[in-house]
Amino acid sequence: MFVTRFAPSPTGPLHLGHAYSALLAHDMAQAAGGRFHLRIDDLDQARARPEWEAQIYRDLAWLGLDWPHPVLHQSARLPRYRAVLGTLWDMGLLYTCSCTRADIRAAVSAPQEGAPLHGPDGVIYPGTCRPAAKPSGPMPGDVALRLDIERACATLTSPLTFREKNDTITPRNLPETIGDVVLARRDMGASYHLAVVLDDADQNITHVIRGKDLQDATQIHILLQRLLGLPTPAYHHHRLIRDETGKRLAKRDDARAIATYRADGAIPQDVRALVGL
Ligand code: GLU
DSSP: EEEEEEESSSSOOHHHHHHHHHHHHHHHHHTTOOEEEEEEOOOOTTOOOHHOOOOOHHHHTTOOOOOSSSOOOGGHHHHHHHHHHHHHHHTTTTTEEOHHHHHHHHTTTGGOOOOOEOOOTTOOOOTTOSSSSSOOOOOOOOOOEEEEHHHHHHTTTSSSEEEEEEEEEEOOOOOHHHHHHEEETTTTTOOHHHHHHHHHHTTTTTEEEEEETTTTHHHHHHHHHHHHOOOOOOOEOOOOOTTSSSOOOOOOOOBBBBBHHHHHHHOHHHHHHTTTT
């Protein structure tokens, strides 16, 4: 059975880019006789707001979408995320990191370092806190934890691959292109990468449909799936909706908020037409 999802963060209004993603996933599920889930990515409790969540429900229902209830909230799943972090810690694949963004910027801009390389989360971590030996003892709480990607890749016995539309993709050189990503943020207890992998697995998602902006992050996700023995869904990274200057739409782009079109008297068909559906 084809199962997909749309997983917005309730940190601002949904705009045309979100409408495209949600409609595409919903249409594909319907065409395949499958299921479409809505999930609320509210791990970042400092930025999530109930009023944005309420507006997500209103906007999507107005667009004609429906989804099973209850809706899964990441904020309710911290114990699950922490338990899996414990597993990765016991496998010797995590280490604690106390670097601030400024520390990382300073380390990568040292004159001998050359131009900083960028991965899915920005500048690739230069490894300042990475220990030479596997950390031992119990996993500490209330600290940032990074994945030792080199050590993680060394445990693989066959190449990582995933299906993207009709192609099979084999990511390579993850230590150089991704680096040691954060899996637990100090303030949030887990990071997006870990949460999304566990949510997709626990909801039996077979097809992940989301924007091309997340294509690089998918390599982290399939690595985590392999380390944790979870199935890898098929991926479809769709084109991004841009404004007339070619810039990708952002959350604060109120002018293109679905709610603004609705208030201006548009009908859902107008929004479909605007995003090319
Ligand atoms: N909350 C994430 C976002 O809006 C979800 C990404 C995903 O679909 O995995 O970017």
